[in-house]
Amino acid sequence: MRLELHKVKVRDVQWGDKTYVENGTLYVDKQEAIAVVAEEGRFAKVDLELARPGESVRIIPVKDAVEPRVKLDGKGYFPGFCAPMDRCGEGRTLVLDGVAVVTCGPIVAFQEGFVDMSGPGALYTPFSETLNVVLNVEPVEDLEKHQYETILREAGLKLAVHLAECCKDAKADVIDVFEKGTVAEENKKYPSLPKIIYVCMNITQGLLHDTYVYGADIRPSLPTLLHPNEVLDGGMVSGNCVSACDKNTTWHHVHNPIVAALYKRHGKELNFLGVIPTQESTVLAGKLRASKMNLTIAQELGADGVIVSEEGYGNPDTDLCLNAKNFELAGIKSVVVSDEASGTDGASQSLADVTPEMTGFVSTGNVNEMLEVPAMEKVLGWPESIAHLSGGAAESLREDGSMFVEMQAITASTAEIGYNRVGCEWV
Numbered sequence: 001m002r003l004e005l006h007k008v009k010v011r012d013v014q015w016g017d018k019t020y021v022e023n024g025t026l027y028v029d030k031q032e033a034i035a036v037v038a039e040e041g042r043f044a045k046v047d048l049e050l051a052r053p054g055e056s057v058r059i060i061p062v063k064d065a066v067e068p069r070v071k072l073d074g075k076g077y078f079p080g081f082c083a084p085m086d087r088c089g090e091g092r093t094l095v096l097d098g099v100a101v102v103t104c105g106p107i108v109a110f111q112e113g114f115v116d117m118s119g120p121g122a123l124y125t126p127f128s129e130t131l132n133v134v135l136n137v138e139p140v141e142d143l144e145k146h147q148y149e150t151i152l153r154e155a156g157l158k159l160a161v162h163l164a165e166c167c168k169d170a171k172a173d174v175i176d177v178f179e180k181g182t183v184a185e186e187n188k189k190y191p192s193l194p195k196i197i198y199v200c201m202n203i204t205q206g207l208l209h210d211t212y213v214y215g216a217d218i219r220p221s222l223p224t225l226l227h228p229n230e231v232l233d234g235g236m237v238s239g240n241c242v243s244a245c246d247k248n249t250t251w252h253h254v255h256n257p258i259v260a261a262l263y264k265r266h267g268k269e270l271n272f273l274g275v276i277p278t279q280e281s282t283v284l285a286g287k288l289r290a291s292k293m294n295l296t297i298a299q300e301l302g303a304d305g306v307i308v309s310e311e312g313y314g315n316p317d318t319d320l321c322l323n324a325k326n327f328e329l330a331g332i333k334s335v336v337v338s339d340e341a342s343g344t345d346g347a348s349q350s351l352a353d354v355t356p357e358m359t360g361f362v363s364t365g366n367v368n369e370m371l372e373v374p375a376m377e378k379v380l381g382w383p384e385s386i387a388h389l390s391g392g393a394a395e396s397l398r399e400d401g402s403m404f405v406e407m408q409a410i411t412a413s414t415a416e417i418g419y420n421r422v423g424c425e426w427v
Helices: 030-038 120-124 145-166 183-189 228-232 250-254 257-265 284-300 316-329 383-388
Strands: 002-009 012-015 020-022 025-028 043-051 057-066 069-071 091-097 099-104 113-116 131-139 174-179 195-201 209-213 236-240 271-278 305-309 333-340 361-366 370-373 378-381 403-406
Touching (some): 002 228, 012 131, 030 043, 030 145, 057 131, 057 145, 057 250, 069 145, 091 145, 099 145, 113 120, 131 145, 145 236, 174 228, 183 271, 195 284, 228 257, 236 250, 257 271, 257 305, 271 284, 305 316, 316 333, 378 383
Parallel strands (some): 002 091, 012 025, 099 131, 195 271, 195 305, 305 333, 333 361
Antiparallel strands (some): 002 174, 020 025, 057 099, 069 091, 209 236, 370 403
């Protein structure tokens, strides 16, 4: 399977009379883009704003971020949502590199986040470095909450594909190639290399807490195996409103650094078998089922080692522990990646569950770390929603517009697939 990502490097974004890329600048026809979203009919208001790195801008509450992409063969993108149901991960994909469609709208639950484009808060989110086309909407009156979240998620995907579609004639600055055969083919080529599989845990708990693979909610399904290219090419979509710090947005899935790191080492240090997108159930039976199925797939493929990344914290910590325990007891070496909720002083137990078999742990930071962020000159969205965000409270927002919050209120500050700046070093 061969995937070519044709990356058009975008260094600025401006409004224009049509949507195109020229000399590194993305020009967006604002009214046309709004019309694309407004076709839905269940939005009472649709607006677009631009937010660039370094600007005094706060976006709140952020729901998802999507990189503009489209298949160059005319098949759209995000199969099951904005493209016909077909396997992704092959062919040529146009990428507007450096751009993100960021969705924002009235909060319906307590778990979203914010992005600052400058200041101390900007250090902890990748979206302070992207050129953001911010989709700000309001639903029609009395629209059911799940329907509102669904149409807003799909609107972000649709707008991202639209922007990329308008730029299909742009010349790529870089072409990244990802090519790997089937498990059987790679085993034949690299019989002596250790076989490694990646288990990507996902929030799949219903009530606005779901993740999608090929347009299907994976909550009621069993774990499956994906070729790494499928993950890097739009096979996985975020549909959840978990705590912002460790939410894997749709943008994160196509930029998964664990997939990229294993791919880089494939055929040299290891044999990368593939990716298992797996569930995090709300009930023990579901947790046991998913963790056992993850083990079954790994054993059937002959895995020697596994990397497990979590999404969220709290009851998903049990899924994390079960995965580590099952793999280790079966003789498959495991390394888990997770953030920690160890209190504002860092002295509390960092996970909600423990198991002695969890011997390889990579931390992406303490979600409870406190941070003061200054007022911004411009706020896109609803600043008062900080009262309902995980890591925030009514008193977090001060009269001058500054905020005192936990790091978990910042979108992707402790992303558990490792796409963040929180880390440590040996001294």
